[in-house]
Amino acid sequence: MSSKNILITGASGLIGTRLTELLLEQGHQVSHLSRNHSRSKARIYLWDIDKKQVDPHAFEGIDTIIHLAGAGVADKPWTDKRKWEILKSRTQSTKLLFEELQKRKHSVTTFISASAIGYYGFEDNEKLHKENDDSGTDFLANVVRQWEAEIDRISELSIRVVKIRIGIVLSGKSGALKELVKPVKYYAGAPLGSGDQYVSWIHINDLAAIFIRAIQNETMEGAYNGVAPHPVTNRDLTKAIATQLNKPLFLPAVPAFALKVLLGEMANLVLKGSKVSSEKIEQAGFKFQYDKVEKALADLLPKKI
Ligand SMILES: NC(=O)c1ccc[n+]([C@@H]2O[C@H](COP(=O)([O-])OP(=O)(O)OC[C@H]3O[C@@H](n4cnc5c(N)ncnc54)[C@H](OP(=O)(O)O)[C@@H]3O)[C@@H](O)[C@H]2O)c1
Numbered sequence: 149m150s151s152k153n154i155l156i157t158g159a160s161g162l163i164g165t166r167l168t169e170l171l172l173e174q175g176h177q178v179s180h181l182s183r184n185h186s187r188s189k190a191r192i193y194l195w196d197i198d199k200k201q202v203d204p205h206a207f208e209g210i211d212t213i214i215h216l217a218g219a220g221v222a223d224k225p226w227t228d229k230r231k232w233e234i235l236k237s238r239t240q241s242t243k244l245l246f247e248e249l250q251k252r253k254h255s256v257t258t259f260i261s262a263s264a265i266g267y268y269g270f271e272d273n274e275k276l277h278k279e280n281d282d283s284g285t286d287f288l289a290n291v292v293r294q295w296e297a298e299i300d301r302i303s304e305l306s307i308r309v310v311k312i313r314i315g316i317v318l319s320g321k322s323g324a325l326k327e328l329v330k331p332v333k334y335y336a337g338a339p340l341g342s343g344d345q346y347v348s349w350i351h352i353n354d355l356a357a358i359f360i361r362a363i364q365n366e367t368m369e370g371a372y373n374g375v376a377p378h379p380v381t382n383r384d385l386t387k388a389i390a391t392q393l394n395k396p397l398f399l400p401a402v403p404a405f406a407l408k409v410l411l412g413e414m415a416n417l418v419l420k421g422s423k424v425s426s427e428k429i430e431q432a433g434f435k436f437q438y439d440k441v442e443k444a445l446a447d448l449l450p451k452k453i
Contacts, residue, residue, distance in 0.1 A: 155179050158215070159188070160182055160188065163317060163359075164216050168190055207256065212257070213256055221266075238291065262311075263292055263311040264292050265374075273423065275423065315376070315424055316349045328385065332395050336399060339382050339386050341403070342401070342404070344382070348375040358372070358429060378440055
């Protein structure tokens with residue numbers, strides 16, 4: 149692939165950090181659009197979404213934007229204020245990018261955005277979701293639908309738009325896997341609720357490779373699920389983590405009501421799941437390095453902890 153000049157928003161997070169490393173290794177020029185200066189190998193430009201301010205130099209020479217910015221969905225309790233922050237950090241940031249691209253001369257041809265499998269909602273645990281399916285009706289599904297509507301508007305500017313509906317990202321550094329490992333490590337590992345809820349996961353390196361494929365492959369356009377080919381139930385994932393770490397699972401499942409009392413509506417994140425298809429991205433020629441969860445865990449976790 150010829151060298152690209154890429155601007156990434158939200159690049160200081162889990163996905164952006166790994167993606168930046170891989171893009172730099174491949175010889176691309178990478179800069180970040182961030183809310184503040186942090187340690188980074190890339191050049192950082194600043195933006196303030198609330199004030200609708202973006203460093204005007206951020207877009208100079210840029211051909212590709214990767215949009216990852218958004219307030220962490222599982223980082224804080226879902227108060228009304230936090231729910232508004234989760235929505236607004238995605239819709240307003242995308243809207244601001246649209247307005248900036250609309251008003252200035254630029255050379256951007258490709259816009260690749262994070263989206264989420266939360267789009268499909270949690271209505272039917274057994275249904276295999278494909279990109280043409282309708283969105284769900286719960287809070288997260290509403291957020292993702294509104295976020296995608298803003299992302300889609302970018303194509304009105306004759307820019308190729310790709311949306312990656314990301315599943316649960318497995319990384320050794322942070323994110324969901326770190327939280328799942330904690331109880332198993334301290335001999336308190338147990339499935340959550342029924343344990344039957346599907347986890348449509350993806351290894352961080354495969355996800356980063358999908359974003360890179362979307363830069364490369366100019367025929368890619370619209371929504372693609374960013375999930376591995378074999379989703380697993382919460383019970384099987386917990387067992388696979390325990391096996392990888394060589395730890396026993398003693399406890400019965402954590403009852404759903406206890407998690408609801410503890411987490412409120414946010415408990416949906418762990419008690420409910422969705423089974424999501426990787427067929428479309430595979431048809432676009434993408435080959436997963438980590439297709440089975442055992443293989444991903446063997447790469448990300450130590451043999452003993
Ligand atoms: N990780 C997953 O399992 C997963 C699953 C589905 C979808 N996604 C989506 O993929 C994107 C990237 O995920 P990630 O795991 O890398 O997220 P992350 O680690 O939480 O990082 C997101 C980045 O967004 C920026 N950000 C945080 N709060 C913000 C706010 N209130 N307003 C504007 N920007 C804010 C921050 O960058 P700066 O501080 O540099 O501005 C932050 O580093 C997110 O939009 C997320 O919803 C992730």
